[in-house]
Amino acid sequence: MDKLRKDPMQHLRQSYQVSNTKYGNGQFHDIREYIFDLAINSKNYETQYPVKLIRLERVLHDEYKSGRRILSYSEVRDLASKISDFPITDEEELNLFLRYQHEIGYLVFFHDIPEYIILDPQWLIDAFKCIVTVTKFQKKLLVPYFEMWQEVKKTGKISYQLIKAIFCSQQNNFMDHQDHLLAVMEKFDIIINPLVQTIKSHVNSNEETYFYIPWMMKVKETEVDKFFRVKNEFKSTCLCFNFNFLPPYLISHLIVSCIRKYSVASVHKQEGLFKDCCVFDISDNGCTKLLLIKYDNLIQLQIWQWDKDQPCQYKEIFNFIKGELKRIVDIRYRMTTVSFNEKWKCSLTSYSYNCESSLNIFGEMRDGDNFYCGEHGEDHQYKDDWFGETSKATDTLNDQQHNFARLSMVVLDILGSVLYDRFDLDKNIGQILHSRDQYDISSLYQEHYKLRKHTPSKGRWGGGRIADDVLPSHTCIGDDIERIRLIRNEMQHSGKFALDDARYHILITIIQDMLNRFDHHNNPAGDSYVNRLKEIRKMELTPKDFEDMKAQIQKESSTPHQNFADKIEYHYHF
Numbered sequence: 001m002d003k004l005r006k007d008p009m010q011h012l013r014q015s016y017q018v019s020n021t022k023y024g025n026g027q028f029h030d031i032r033e034y035i036f037d038l039a040i041n042s043k044n045y046e047t048q049y050p051v052k053l054i055r056l057e058r059v060l061h062d063e064y065k066s067g068r069r070i071l072s073y074s075e076v077r078d079l080a081s082k083i084s085d086f087p088i089t090d091e092e093e094l095n096l097f098l099r100y101q102h103e104i105g106y107l108v109f110f111h112d113i114p115e116y117i118i119l120d121p122q123w124l125i126d127a128f129k130c131i132v133t134v135t136k137f138q139k140k141l142l143v144p145y146f147e148m149w150q151e152v153k154k155t156g157k158i159s160y161q162l163i164k165a166i167f168c169s170q171q172n173n174f175m176d177h178q179d180h181l182l183a184v185m186e187k188f189d190i191i192i193n194p195l196v197q198t199i200k201s202h203v204n205s206n207e208e209t210y211f212y213i214p215w216m217m218k219v220k221e222t223e224v225d226k227f228f229r230v231k232n233e234f235k236s237t238c239l240c241f242n243f244n245f246l247p248p249y250l251i252s253h254l255i256v257s258c259i260r261k262y263s264v265a266s267v268h269k270q271e272g273l274f275k276d277c278c279v280f281d282i283s284d285n286g287c288t289k290l291l292l293i294k295y296d297n298l299i300q301l302q303i304w305q306w307d308k309d310q311p312c313q314y315k316e317i318f319n320f321i322k323g324e325l326k327r328i329v330d331i332r333y334r335m336t337t338v339s340f341n342e343k344w345k346c347s348l349t350s351y352s353y354n355c356e357s358s359l360n361i362f363g364e365m366r367d368g369d370n371f372y373c374g375e376h377g378e379d380h381q382y383k384d385d386w387f388g389e390t391s392k393a394t395d396t397l398n399d400q401q402h403n404f405a406r407l408s409m410v411v412l413d414i415l416g417s418v419l420y421d422r423f424d425l426d427k428n429i430g431q432i433l434h435s436r437d438q439y440d441i442s443s444l445y446q447e448h449y450k451l452r453k454h455t456p457s458k459g460r461w462g463g464g465r466i467a468d469d470v471l472p473s474h475t476c477i478g479d480d481i482e483r484i485r486l487i488r489n490e491m492q493h494s495g496k497f498a499l500d501d502a503r504y505h506i507l508i509t510i511i512q513d514m515l516n517r518f519d520h521h522n523n524p525a526g527d528s529y530v531n532r533l534k535e536i537r538k539m540e541l542t543p544k545d546f547e548d549m550k551a552q553i554q555k556e557s558s559t560p561h562q563n564f565a566d567k568i569e570y571h572y573h574f
């Protein structure tokens with residue numbers, strides 16, 4: 001219970017009772033004293049604030065007074081460098097100033113979306129209001145958009161086009177800054193872009209882009225199994241992530257993670273996406289589906305499989321979802337007090353049934369054992385769907401699996417060595433180099449990041465979705481280190497452990513160019529990287545190689561350095 005009561009964001013809390021009918025209540029004095037005490041004991045007390053920063057503060061205030069509400073980063077940099085007597089030319093110093101001003105609520109600036117500085121938080125709130133209370137502006141919208149809005153109210157899915165139309169209908173200059181506004185709204189969870197970080201987004205033009213507004217998904221569907229006409233025998237044991245505290249929009253983020261990996265299933269032209277619930281197609285023929293549904297403090301998973309004889313890796317799905325949950329809780333919400341465990345309910349369960357005594361612990365029962373089900377008041381046979389025999393190994397490889405195995409081998413073997421050899425050359429005097437097997441790509445990336453011997457051409461580390469996002473003209477060592485990280489990520493996040501021919505050839509070309517450069521930079525002992533690539537491309541691969549590669553690339557993700565690049569961004573997430 002103590003854990004539940006604890007504030008997940010660890011705010012400072014103290015209660016005072018204040019009367020709004022009597023004046024001169026001594027409580028105000030106490031509150032003042034309390035805050036004063038906190039301030040004196042805080043780390044920043046009596047820190048000096050340089051004069052030049054005060055000057056810059058004034059310059060920005062003058063801009064505000066002249067009617068400006070948003071400035072580009074380069075404008076602010078110019079203004080700062082032109083302050084007479086005290087110009088600020090150091091970008092680090094400027095960033096520090098902006099972060100501090102953001103912290104105290106004077107302006108809005110994010111390190112990871114630094115393109116613009118918003119001088120007036122109210123301007124931002126007004127932009128948010130357009131999306132949040134759009135009904136107010138409906139009359140100003142043209143006919144096609146008006147109809148689109150009706151659809152948004154049902155599904156919570158809004159197109160980029162409609163957002164543009166809404167911003168257009170406003171007096172403020174939201175239109176000119178819509179991309180930045182959307183990025184900020186994503187940061188505040190007002191909208192979620194399901195296509196970020198996937199290859200899909202690469203082919204999508206802005207016109208086709210859409211977002212989810214999580215709190216707006218209104219249609220509930222607690223009997224989603226009936227909607228999809230799932231027979232009882234097709235349902236797996238229901239796996240439940242049982243939370244001590246479940247943040248309200250966590251399920252939306254999880255659904256979005258899954259949309260990036262699987263496609264949303266539909267029946268009778270109706271998508272299986274509802275409030276707090278979504279059904280995905282796991283197999284290409286649609287005969288295996290995954291249900292994700294929230295109820296109370298439970299996130300429930302069930303697999304529906306019409307073709308039970310086909311192998312399906314339930315455990316991989318479980319690992320993926322669990323990994324995403326951890327990522328969302330630790331990195332997105334940064335809530336250290338939120339925790340969850342895994343339990344199971346019988347396969348015929350009602351998704352709105354949550355009774356502590358009917359949640360069972362995994363590992364206590366074997367496949368086929370009988371158990372008494374408290375929910376139905378009868379006995380059933382336990383099916384060890386999630387961690388048992390249902391997952392069969394593949395016995396022949398198709399082309400896409402070949403591509404996946406081959407490219408994983410290139411990534412783990414050659415690209416890993418490239419980073420390792422480079423680290424050996426760059427390491428500081430006295431720095432210890434462990435043997436190659438002590439590092440994976442994440443930890444090597446982290447070492448390079450810490451060394452700071454190289455920087456990507458764009459000027460900062462992290463970001464990007466796929467290797468193609470690094471511009472072809474960017475070919476310094478820092479750029480190639482980023483490419484290696486992005487290629488590794490793409491392989492690791494490949495849901496089906498398959499890679500189509502087109503994508504395989506694009507990646508091989510990128511890798512080949514990169515290895516040519518690294519043969520020159522690193523001058524590796526023994527065979528050149530390019531020759532090693534040739535060898536791997538000629539190799540015959542067996543199903544066992546495929547399984548090994550799958551296991552190894554998954555192991556990469558479970559290292560303590562997992563998602564390090566994500567963390568770099570969130571570390572500076574003020």
Ligand SMILES: [Zn+2]
Binds near residue numbers: 347348349373376377
């Ligand atoms: Zn039952």
